[in-house]
Amino acid sequence: MSSIQRTGNNPTVSIVIVCMNNLKNLYPCLNSIKQYTTVSYETLVVAYLFSKENLEQVKRDFPWATFIESDEIRGFSENNNLALSQAKGKYCFVLNDDTEMKMPVIDRLIISFEKTPDCSIISPISYFPDGRLQSCGRPKHTVWTWFLRTMRIYNEQEVKSPYIHGKGIFQTYNLVGAFFLIPTDLFKELGWFDERYFFCPEDIALSTKANRLGYKLYVDSEVEIIHNEGGTWSRMLTATQPASLRGTLIFYSENKMRKYLILGIWAWIINLIWLIVSSFAFLMRASEKNKIRVLCKYHNLQSIFTHKSTKEIFIRYYAKLKK
Template sequence: MNKLQVSIVIVCMNNLKNLYPCLNSIRKYTTVSYETLVVAYMFSKENLEKVKQDFPWVTFIESREIRGFSENNNLALRQARGRYCFVVNDDTYMDMPVIDELVSTFEKLTGRVAIVSPNIKYPDGRPQYCGRNKATFWTFLASSVGIRHKDSQYKEKAGVFKTFNVMGAAFLIRTNVFKSVGWFDEYYFFCPEDIALSTTLIKLGYTCFVNGDVTLYHIQGGSSLSLMQTATEPAHVKGSISFYSGKSVFKKYVLATCYIVRSLVRALIWQLIYYIKKREKAKIKYCVYMNVIAGLLSSKSPKELFIKYYMRIKGGE
């Protein structure tokens, strides 16, 4: 029997401001047996030395090649020894024993349960994700034309309940189940690897749950607009369209067309704003949408798109 209960997996892109509160809260509120695996993505030599000294109980895995969320997480997941894996973003923190409570919840459930997630909130207490509805071609198509998909049935819901999709910012999963599906699908460079995972698990007959009484705080959207989005957004859109269209060429064509039209309109608006007000934000937004269009018209994978536009950013520095 595996005595190590949880392998905590965190990917951090050289951001100690995020990582320190996350690790400190884990150490303070977790009593079940655990190991912590942090993927140090593109860390500077100085930062890597500092975190190793400040957190000797953490295993740091260096990642110096260009990798997406899935690839970086998989570096650590393949080394996980716990019965469960707790995948969590570095820009999160807890003020209660989140991991302990999720393990306890897991062990009270019966049947083919694969995942238990916490109630994820913004730091000011506003709800972010407390379970997610099923995501389909139709819901994604609606969002592509500006109709937002709301998870109203899960908002602020209390207690333990079944959900469909999970939020990749934080979830506890059985390690053997995660391994059986090959961990995260590495084709998805920036989303929707979490939705792809839970969708696959449900197709295999597993279930996903949320404990709405267990709260984790996620500082989502805290970073300001940057040139990096000119590389991440094309990868995100290309991966999402691939997932939601499945093997259907027709669905892929419909979604790509919607996003190309939408992006073209937005690019023209931001270009006009730039000419009138000369704001750098407008210039970046214009580049984001033009790169999305070019990416959808190319045969490149999400990762290849990211590398292309990331190298363009680096070349411009």
């Protein structure tokens, strides 16, 4: 079936992708959808800050996809919600542009979802391009696990948890925001992605809300996807990382000022330590990567105790990149 074929008036699934003017990522992703998906579907691509030339090119090369122009500064949640509000499918499949299928991922997830009576959301497992396992379920995240992560002594794929590394279709706690299938009506009920989070931890926030409402999340370990995450160090990190830290503190503090103060003080101390370490590394070797590390930690320190939103924080540092 082609992407324009529908079941009744609507497709079975709406595939939602956000791409920030990166055709190198987008082309393999869209080509793999076309190759491996046989259920009826629509593909909604949020063309985020696309150049005129790139937008014209993708529209010409992928006439079966719908491109939604996003020319203002928006985060992951806000951009996805632009497309999700237009989704017509029974299911939504949220997909990062830096992913690629080597099997009928969407078809098989729908089959697994429909044969699992209490399933509300389902995800595949993921591998890095070099074949290393990236993610097979995710455990519950707490203030304690965040505390351990700040000291770089916690890896969610290496802990003891019934929510990870199961066989077949198994229950997990947190979904991976880069690829998951969810009924559109349920996603709407949950309020789509929470736009308070510009860039993380919107997937953990969505998972936590779903679990608290009694919905169950699953992973099918026999369905695999390639995810080229974290392959590039760029100065964009100096804008996304402080926005992410601010969002993380908002999430774990649960709107409690005293709790935010305690977590913020800890985050400030940790980032100060890493700023000193990164600065020393930069003095020893003035590489671009070390410079980015220094700027990230410096911007983090400036973003912890502020009334600015995660979006405002990103805009502040993104503007510096454009100078």
